[in-house]
Amino acid sequence: MHPALTLYSYWRSSAAYRVRIGLNLKGLEYAIVPVHLVRDGGQQHAPAYAALNPQQLVPALRDGPHLLTQSLAILDYLEETRPAPPLLPAEPAARARVRALAQLVACDVHPLNNLRVLQFFDRHWHVPQSERDDWVQHWIHTGFTALEAQLAGTGQSGRFCYGDAPGLADCCLVPQLYNARRFGLPLDGFPTLLRIEAACLALPAFDAARPENQPDAA
Template sequence: MEDGLKLYSYWRSSAAYRVRIGLNLKGLDYSIAPVHLVRDGGQQHAPDYAALNPQELVPTLRHGERVLTQSLAILEYLEEVYPQSPLLPGDAGGRARVRALAQLVACDIHPLNNLRVLQFFDHEWNVPQPERDEWVLHWMRTGFAALEAMLVGSFDTGRFCHGAEPGLADCCLVPQLYNARRFHLDLNPYPTLCRIEEACLALPAFDAARPENQPDAI
Protein backbone atom coordinates (compact mmCIF):
# COMPACT_ATOMS: atom_id res chain seq x y z
CA MET A 1 0.00 0.00 0.00
CA GLU A 2 1.41 3.41 -1.01
CA ASP A 3 2.54 5.05 2.25
CA GLY A 4 -0.50 3.65 4.04
CA LEU A 5 -3.25 5.23 1.93
CA LYS A 6 -6.63 4.22 3.36
CA LEU A 7 -9.88 5.53 1.89
CA TYR A 8 -13.05 5.56 3.99
CA SER A 9 -15.66 5.16 1.29
CA TYR A 10 -19.25 4.21 0.54
CA TRP A 11 -19.74 2.42 -2.74
CA ARG A 12 -22.53 4.72 -3.95
CA SER A 13 -21.14 8.02 -2.66
CA SER A 14 -20.28 10.23 -5.63
CA ALA A 15 -17.77 12.20 -3.52
CA ALA A 16 -15.92 9.00 -2.61
CA TYR A 17 -16.22 7.88 -6.25
CA ARG A 18 -14.31 11.03 -7.29
CA VAL A 19 -11.43 10.20 -5.01
CA ARG A 20 -11.31 6.56 -6.12
CA ILE A 21 -10.95 7.75 -9.71
CA GLY A 22 -8.16 10.16 -8.77
CA LEU A 23 -6.25 7.53 -6.83
CA ASN A 24 -6.58 5.12 -9.74
CA LEU A 25 -5.52 7.68 -12.34
CA LYS A 26 -2.35 8.29 -10.35
CA GLY A 27 -1.69 4.57 -10.07
CA LEU A 28 -1.70 4.63 -6.26
CA ASP A 29 -2.27 1.56 -4.14
CA TYR A 30 -4.81 2.06 -1.37
CA SER A 31 -7.17 0.13 0.84
CA ILE A 32 -10.90 0.69 1.22
CA ALA A 33 -12.59 1.00 4.62
CA PRO A 34 -16.34 0.81 3.90
CA VAL A 35 -18.63 3.23 5.75
CA HIS A 36 -22.27 2.36 5.05
CA LEU A 37 -24.28 5.58 4.96
CA VAL A 38 -27.65 3.92 5.64
CA ARG A 39 -27.04 0.75 7.63
CA ASP A 40 -27.19 0.99 11.44
CA GLY A 41 -28.65 4.46 11.18
CA GLY A 42 -25.63 5.54 9.13
CA GLN A 43 -22.22 4.25 10.11
CA GLN A 44 -20.78 7.71 9.44
CA HIS A 45 -22.44 8.81 12.71
CA ALA A 46 -20.65 6.19 14.83
CA PRO A 47 -18.41 7.80 17.49
CA ASP A 48 -15.18 6.34 16.12
CA TYR A 49 -15.84 7.65 12.63
CA ALA A 50 -17.14 11.00 13.87
CA ALA A 51 -13.87 11.44 15.76
CA LEU A 52 -12.02 10.85 12.48
CA ASN A 53 -14.27 13.13 10.40
CA PRO A 54 -16.37 15.53 12.50
CA GLN A 55 -18.59 16.29 9.48
CA GLU A 56 -19.66 12.62 9.53
CA LEU A 57 -19.33 12.40 5.75
CA VAL A 58 -17.35 10.35 3.26
CA PRO A 59 -14.77 10.28 1.88
CA THR A 60 -11.98 10.49 4.40
CA LEU A 61 -8.43 9.64 3.35
CA ARG A 62 -5.84 8.56 5.87
CA HIS A 63 -2.26 8.92 4.64
CA GLY A 64 -0.02 7.57 7.35
CA GLU A 65 -0.94 9.67 10.38
CA ARG A 66 -2.51 12.44 8.30
CA VAL A 67 -6.30 12.54 7.98
CA LEU A 68 -7.85 14.40 5.03
CA THR A 69 -11.48 15.23 4.32
CA GLN A 70 -13.48 16.82 1.49
CA SER A 71 -13.09 15.17 -1.90
CA LEU A 72 -11.68 18.16 -3.80
CA ALA A 73 -9.19 18.92 -1.03
CA ILE A 74 -8.14 15.26 -1.05
CA LEU A 75 -7.65 15.29 -4.83
CA GLU A 76 -5.62 18.51 -4.67
CA TYR A 77 -3.49 16.95 -1.91
CA LEU A 78 -2.86 13.88 -4.05
CA GLU A 79 -1.93 16.17 -6.93
CA GLU A 80 0.72 17.91 -4.82
CA VAL A 81 2.12 14.82 -3.10
CA TYR A 82 1.99 12.53 -6.16
CA PRO A 83 2.56 14.74 -9.24
CA GLN A 84 2.65 11.80 -11.65
CA SER A 85 -0.33 11.55 -14.04
CA PRO A 86 -1.43 15.10 -13.20
CA LEU A 87 -5.08 15.91 -12.59
CA LEU A 88 -4.54 19.61 -13.35
CA PRO A 89 -3.06 21.30 -16.43
CA GLY A 90 0.36 22.90 -16.31
CA ASP A 91 -0.83 26.48 -16.97
CA ALA A 92 -2.67 28.79 -14.58
CA GLY A 93 -5.54 29.44 -16.99
CA GLY A 94 -6.09 25.74 -17.58
CA ARG A 95 -6.01 24.97 -13.87
CA ALA A 96 -8.59 27.69 -13.19
CA ARG A 97 -10.85 26.29 -15.92
CA VAL A 98 -10.62 22.73 -14.67
CA ARG A 99 -11.25 23.80 -11.08
CA ALA A 100 -14.32 25.77 -12.19
CA LEU A 101 -15.74 22.72 -13.98
CA ALA A 102 -15.03 20.50 -10.98
CA GLN A 103 -16.53 22.96 -8.51
CA LEU A 104 -19.65 23.39 -10.63
CA VAL A 105 -20.32 19.71 -9.97
CA ALA A 106 -18.96 19.36 -6.44
CA CYS A 107 -20.21 22.66 -5.01
CA ASP A 108 -23.34 23.54 -7.02
CA ILE A 109 -24.94 20.28 -8.20
CA HIS A 110 -23.92 17.55 -5.80
CA PRO A 111 -24.78 19.19 -2.43
CA LEU A 112 -28.41 19.61 -3.52
CA ASN A 113 -28.89 15.88 -4.13
CA ASN A 114 -26.80 14.68 -1.22
CA LEU A 115 -28.25 11.92 0.96
CA ARG A 116 -28.41 14.01 4.12
CA VAL A 117 -30.36 16.77 2.34
CA LEU A 118 -32.91 14.27 1.04
CA GLN A 119 -33.13 12.61 4.45
CA PHE A 120 -33.83 16.02 6.03
CA PHE A 121 -36.64 16.64 3.53
CA ASP A 122 -38.10 13.26 4.44
CA HIS A 123 -37.59 13.07 8.20
CA GLU A 124 -37.97 16.72 9.22
CA TRP A 125 -40.31 18.27 6.64
CA ASN A 126 -42.17 15.17 5.36
CA VAL A 127 -41.66 16.28 1.77
CA PRO A 128 -43.34 13.72 -0.54
CA GLN A 129 -41.08 11.59 -2.71
CA PRO A 130 -42.17 13.12 -6.05
CA GLU A 131 -41.34 16.62 -4.79
CA ARG A 132 -37.97 15.48 -3.47
CA ASP A 133 -37.18 13.89 -6.81
CA GLU A 134 -38.16 17.05 -8.70
CA TRP A 135 -35.86 19.10 -6.44
CA VAL A 136 -32.97 16.82 -7.36
CA LEU A 137 -33.78 16.81 -11.08
CA HIS A 138 -34.21 20.59 -11.25
CA TRP A 139 -30.76 21.31 -9.86
CA MET A 140 -29.14 18.60 -11.94
CA ARG A 141 -30.70 19.99 -15.12
CA THR A 142 -29.60 23.52 -14.22
CA GLY A 143 -26.04 22.44 -13.48
CA PHE A 144 -25.67 20.09 -16.42
CA ALA A 145 -26.99 22.71 -18.85
CA ALA A 146 -24.31 25.15 -17.68
CA LEU A 147 -21.62 22.47 -17.78
CA GLU A 148 -22.60 21.39 -21.29
CA ALA A 149 -22.45 25.02 -22.47
CA MET A 150 -19.06 25.60 -20.85
CA LEU A 151 -17.60 22.51 -22.50
CA VAL A 152 -19.11 23.13 -25.93
CA GLY A 153 -17.99 26.75 -25.87
CA SER A 154 -14.31 26.11 -25.18
CA PHE A 155 -11.51 25.08 -27.54
CA ASP A 156 -9.83 23.50 -24.48
CA THR A 157 -12.44 20.74 -24.40
CA GLY A 158 -11.03 17.62 -26.01
CA ARG A 159 -11.66 13.94 -25.63
CA PHE A 160 -12.04 14.76 -21.95
CA CYS A 161 -13.17 17.88 -20.10
CA HIS A 162 -9.79 19.50 -20.71
CA GLY A 163 -7.70 18.20 -23.56
CA ALA A 164 -6.63 14.66 -24.36
CA GLU A 165 -6.10 13.36 -20.82
CA PRO A 166 -8.61 12.92 -17.97
CA GLY A 167 -8.26 15.10 -14.91
CA LEU A 168 -9.97 16.68 -11.94
CA ALA A 169 -13.09 17.77 -13.83
CA ASP A 170 -13.63 14.27 -15.22
CA CYS A 171 -13.23 12.83 -11.70
CA CYS A 172 -16.26 14.93 -10.72
CA LEU A 173 -18.33 14.60 -13.89
CA VAL A 174 -18.56 10.82 -14.12
CA PRO A 175 -19.91 10.21 -10.58
CA GLN A 176 -22.51 12.96 -11.01
CA LEU A 177 -23.77 11.35 -14.21
CA TYR A 178 -24.03 8.09 -12.27
CA ASN A 179 -26.22 9.94 -9.75
CA ALA A 180 -28.30 11.42 -12.54
CA ARG A 181 -29.14 7.97 -13.88
CA ARG A 182 -30.20 6.84 -10.42
CA PHE A 183 -32.80 9.62 -10.50
CA HIS A 184 -33.79 8.79 -14.12
CA LEU A 185 -32.70 12.15 -15.52
CA ASP A 186 -32.98 12.42 -19.30
CA LEU A 187 -29.38 12.93 -20.43
CA ASN A 188 -30.15 13.50 -24.12
CA PRO A 189 -29.77 17.29 -23.78
CA TYR A 190 -26.14 16.83 -22.69
CA PRO A 191 -24.35 14.99 -25.52
CA THR A 192 -20.92 16.40 -24.68
CA LEU A 193 -21.15 15.23 -21.08
CA CYS A 194 -22.19 11.76 -22.24
CA ARG A 195 -19.41 11.62 -24.85
CA ILE A 196 -16.78 12.49 -22.26
CA GLU A 197 -18.26 10.00 -19.80
CA GLU A 198 -18.01 7.24 -22.40
CA ALA A 199 -14.35 8.05 -23.02
CA CYS A 200 -13.67 8.04 -19.28
CA LEU A 201 -15.41 4.77 -18.51
CA ALA A 202 -13.39 3.04 -21.24
CA LEU A 203 -10.29 3.59 -19.07
CA PRO A 204 -9.34 1.03 -16.39
CA ALA A 205 -8.94 3.75 -13.74
CA PHE A 206 -12.57 4.80 -14.12
CA ASP A 207 -13.91 1.29 -14.56
CA ALA A 208 -12.26 0.07 -11.35
CA ALA A 209 -13.78 3.01 -9.45
CA ARG A 210 -17.36 2.27 -10.53
CA PRO A 211 -19.75 1.81 -7.59
CA GLU A 212 -20.67 -1.73 -8.65
CA ASN A 213 -16.99 -2.73 -8.58
CA GLN A 214 -16.46 -1.79 -4.93
CA PRO A 215 -16.01 -4.38 -2.15
CA ASP A 216 -19.03 -3.04 -0.24
CA ALA A 217 -21.36 -2.86 -3.26
CA ILE A 218 -24.77 -4.35 -2.54
Protein backbone atom coordinates in the same frame (compact mmCIF):
# COMPACT_ATOMS: atom_id res chain seq x y z
CA MET B 1 2.91 -4.94 2.52
CA HIS B 2 -0.17 -2.84 3.24
CA PRO B 3 -1.02 0.18 1.06
CA ALA B 4 0.08 3.51 2.51
CA LEU B 5 -3.32 5.04 1.76
CA THR B 6 -6.65 4.15 3.35
CA LEU B 7 -9.89 5.50 1.90
CA TYR B 8 -13.04 5.65 4.00
CA SER B 9 -15.67 5.22 1.33
CA TYR B 10 -19.25 4.30 0.54
CA TRP B 11 -19.85 2.57 -2.75
CA ARG B 12 -22.61 4.93 -3.90
CA SER B 13 -21.18 8.19 -2.58
CA SER B 14 -20.32 10.38 -5.54
CA ALA B 15 -17.78 12.32 -3.45
CA ALA B 16 -15.95 9.09 -2.58
CA TYR B 17 -16.30 8.02 -6.24
CA ARG B 18 -14.38 11.16 -7.28
CA VAL B 19 -11.49 10.27 -5.01
CA ARG B 20 -11.42 6.65 -6.14
CA ILE B 21 -11.07 7.86 -9.73
CA GLY B 22 -8.27 10.25 -8.78
CA LEU B 23 -6.37 7.57 -6.86
CA ASN B 24 -6.76 5.16 -9.77
CA LEU B 25 -5.66 7.72 -12.36
CA LYS B 26 -2.49 8.26 -10.36
CA GLY B 27 -1.90 4.53 -10.12
CA LEU B 28 -1.94 4.54 -6.31
CA GLU B 29 -2.68 1.51 -4.17
CA TYR B 30 -5.15 2.06 -1.37
CA ALA B 31 -7.22 0.09 1.07
CA ILE B 32 -10.95 0.78 1.37
CA VAL B 33 -12.73 0.94 4.71
CA PRO B 34 -16.47 0.89 3.94
CA VAL B 35 -18.69 3.34 5.81
CA HIS B 36 -22.31 2.48 5.05
CA LEU B 37 -24.30 5.73 4.95
CA VAL B 38 -27.70 4.10 5.53
CA ARG B 39 -27.17 0.90 7.52
CA ASP B 40 -27.39 1.11 11.34
CA GLY B 41 -28.76 4.63 11.12
CA GLY B 42 -25.73 5.66 9.08
CA GLN B 43 -22.33 4.33 10.11
CA GLN B 44 -20.85 7.78 9.49
CA HIS B 45 -22.60 8.88 12.71
CA ALA B 46 -20.97 6.17 14.85
CA PRO B 47 -18.69 7.62 17.56
CA ALA B 48 -15.51 6.09 16.14
CA TYR B 49 -16.03 7.59 12.69
CA ALA B 50 -17.37 10.90 14.04
CA ALA B 51 -14.14 11.21 16.04
CA LEU B 52 -12.20 10.63 12.81
CA ASN B 53 -14.27 13.09 10.76
CA PRO B 54 -16.48 15.42 12.81
CA GLN B 55 -18.49 16.28 9.68
CA GLN B 56 -19.61 12.65 9.59
CA LEU B 57 -19.24 12.49 5.82
CA VAL B 58 -17.28 10.41 3.35
CA PRO B 59 -14.72 10.33 1.92
CA ALA B 60 -11.80 10.59 4.29
CA LEU B 61 -8.29 9.59 3.30
CA ARG B 62 -5.58 8.41 5.68
CA ASP B 63 -2.02 8.96 4.46
CA GLY B 64 0.33 7.96 7.25
CA PRO B 65 -0.16 10.53 10.04
CA HIS B 66 -2.44 12.69 7.89
CA LEU B 67 -6.23 12.38 7.85
CA LEU B 68 -7.78 14.33 4.99
CA THR B 69 -11.42 15.17 4.33
CA GLN B 70 -13.45 16.83 1.54
CA SER B 71 -13.07 15.25 -1.89
CA LEU B 72 -11.64 18.26 -3.72
CA ALA B 73 -9.15 18.94 -0.92
CA ILE B 74 -8.11 15.27 -1.03
CA LEU B 75 -7.61 15.42 -4.80
CA ASP B 76 -5.59 18.64 -4.44
CA TYR B 77 -3.44 16.93 -1.80
CA LEU B 78 -2.82 13.98 -4.10
CA GLU B 79 -1.90 16.38 -6.91
CA GLU B 80 0.64 18.12 -4.68
CA THR B 81 2.15 14.99 -3.11
CA ARG B 82 1.94 12.61 -6.09
CA PRO B 83 2.07 15.01 -9.06
CA ALA B 84 2.44 12.44 -11.85
CA PRO B 85 0.34 11.83 -13.80
CA PRO B 86 -1.28 15.23 -13.29
CA LEU B 87 -4.96 15.92 -12.72
CA LEU B 88 -4.49 19.60 -13.60
CA PRO B 89 -2.87 21.28 -16.62
CA ALA B 90 0.31 23.30 -16.14
CA GLU B 91 -0.85 26.75 -17.26
CA PRO B 92 -2.57 28.86 -14.55
CA ALA B 93 -5.63 29.92 -16.57
CA ALA B 94 -6.16 26.33 -17.71
CA ARG B 95 -5.87 25.10 -14.11
CA ALA B 96 -8.47 27.67 -13.05
CA ARG B 97 -10.83 26.50 -15.80
CA VAL B 98 -10.53 22.86 -14.77
CA ARG B 99 -11.08 23.75 -11.11
CA ALA B 100 -14.15 25.80 -12.08
CA LEU B 101 -15.64 22.87 -13.99
CA ALA B 102 -14.99 20.56 -11.04
CA GLN B 103 -16.46 23.03 -8.55
CA LEU B 104 -19.56 23.53 -10.68
CA VAL B 105 -20.36 19.89 -9.94
CA ALA B 106 -18.87 19.43 -6.49
CA CYS B 107 -19.89 22.76 -4.95
CA ASP B 108 -23.00 23.90 -6.83
CA VAL B 109 -24.83 20.73 -7.96
CA HIS B 110 -23.96 17.88 -5.63
CA PRO B 111 -24.56 19.56 -2.22
CA LEU B 112 -28.19 20.26 -3.14
CA ASN B 113 -29.02 16.60 -3.71
CA ASN B 114 -26.81 14.58 -1.42
CA LEU B 115 -28.12 12.08 1.11
CA ARG B 116 -28.37 14.29 4.18
CA VAL B 117 -30.38 16.94 2.31
CA LEU B 118 -32.85 14.34 1.03
CA GLN B 119 -33.08 12.74 4.46
CA PHE B 120 -33.90 16.13 5.98
CA PHE B 121 -36.66 16.66 3.41
CA ASP B 122 -38.07 13.25 4.30
CA ARG B 123 -37.70 13.19 8.08
CA HIS B 124 -38.35 16.82 9.00
CA TRP B 125 -40.58 18.19 6.24
CA HIS B 126 -42.13 14.88 5.08
CA VAL B 127 -41.61 15.81 1.43
CA PRO B 128 -43.02 13.07 -0.83
CA GLN B 129 -40.54 10.99 -2.82
CA SER B 130 -41.80 12.35 -6.14
CA GLU B 131 -41.12 15.93 -5.03
CA ARG B 132 -37.68 15.01 -3.73
CA ASP B 133 -36.92 13.47 -7.11
CA ASP B 134 -38.13 16.64 -8.84
CA TRP B 135 -35.79 18.69 -6.64
CA VAL B 136 -32.80 16.53 -7.51
CA GLN B 137 -33.58 16.49 -11.22
CA HIS B 138 -34.04 20.26 -11.32
CA TRP B 139 -30.66 21.08 -9.80
CA ILE B 140 -28.71 18.48 -11.75
CA HIS B 141 -30.38 19.65 -14.97
CA THR B 142 -29.55 23.28 -14.17
CA GLY B 143 -25.91 22.43 -13.49
CA PHE B 144 -25.56 20.15 -16.48
CA THR B 145 -27.05 22.79 -18.79
CA ALA B 146 -24.30 25.21 -17.75
CA LEU B 147 -21.62 22.51 -17.91
CA GLU B 148 -22.70 21.37 -21.38
CA ALA B 149 -22.51 24.96 -22.63
CA GLN B 150 -19.04 25.45 -21.17
CA LEU B 151 -17.66 22.20 -22.53
CA ALA B 152 -19.30 22.39 -25.97
CA GLY B 153 -18.77 26.11 -26.49
CA THR B 154 -14.97 26.30 -26.56
CA GLY B 155 -12.12 24.50 -28.20
CA GLN B 156 -10.57 23.62 -24.84
CA SER B 157 -12.42 20.35 -24.43
CA GLY B 158 -10.90 17.40 -26.22
CA ARG B 159 -11.69 13.76 -25.51
CA PHE B 160 -12.12 14.80 -21.89
CA CYS B 161 -13.26 17.91 -20.03
CA TYR B 162 -9.94 19.58 -20.78
CA GLY B 163 -7.77 18.31 -23.60
CA ASP B 164 -7.04 14.69 -24.30
CA ALA B 165 -6.08 13.46 -20.84
CA PRO B 166 -8.53 12.88 -17.98
CA GLY B 167 -8.27 15.15 -14.97
CA LEU B 168 -9.96 16.75 -12.01
CA ALA B 169 -13.11 17.84 -13.85
CA ASP B 170 -13.66 14.34 -15.22
CA CYS B 171 -13.31 12.94 -11.69
CA CYS B 172 -16.34 15.06 -10.76
CA LEU B 173 -18.40 14.72 -13.94
CA VAL B 174 -18.64 10.92 -14.12
CA PRO B 175 -20.03 10.41 -10.57
CA GLN B 176 -22.61 13.16 -11.11
CA LEU B 177 -23.83 11.47 -14.27
CA TYR B 178 -24.21 8.29 -12.21
CA ASN B 179 -26.34 10.29 -9.75
CA ALA B 180 -28.41 11.75 -12.56
CA ARG B 181 -29.33 8.29 -13.79
CA ARG B 182 -30.17 7.13 -10.27
CA PHE B 183 -32.78 9.87 -10.08
CA GLY B 184 -34.14 9.35 -13.57
CA LEU B 185 -32.93 12.56 -15.20
CA PRO B 186 -33.15 12.38 -19.03
CA LEU B 187 -29.69 13.04 -20.46
CA ASP B 188 -30.46 13.45 -24.17
CA GLY B 189 -29.78 17.18 -23.97
CA PHE B 190 -26.17 16.71 -22.86
CA PRO B 191 -24.31 15.06 -25.75
CA THR B 192 -20.92 16.52 -24.82
CA LEU B 193 -21.18 15.25 -21.26
CA LEU B 194 -22.14 11.79 -22.50
CA ARG B 195 -19.32 11.75 -25.04
CA ILE B 196 -16.77 12.62 -22.36
CA GLU B 197 -18.28 10.08 -19.96
CA ALA B 198 -17.92 7.31 -22.57
CA ALA B 199 -14.25 8.19 -23.06
CA CYS B 200 -13.71 8.13 -19.31
CA LEU B 201 -15.49 4.84 -18.63
CA ALA B 202 -13.43 3.14 -21.33
CA LEU B 203 -10.37 3.65 -19.09
CA PRO B 204 -9.53 1.07 -16.40
CA ALA B 205 -9.10 3.79 -13.75
CA PHE B 206 -12.70 4.90 -14.15
CA ASP B 207 -14.10 1.41 -14.58
CA ALA B 208 -12.48 0.17 -11.37
CA ALA B 209 -13.96 3.15 -9.47
CA ARG B 210 -17.57 2.44 -10.54
CA PRO B 211 -19.96 1.99 -7.61
CA GLU B 212 -20.92 -1.53 -8.68
CA ASN B 213 -17.26 -2.57 -8.64
CA GLN B 214 -16.69 -1.66 -4.98
CA PRO B 215 -16.25 -4.29 -2.25
CA ASP B 216 -19.20 -2.90 -0.27
CA ALA B 217 -21.59 -2.64 -3.25
CA ALA B 218 -25.06 -3.81 -2.23
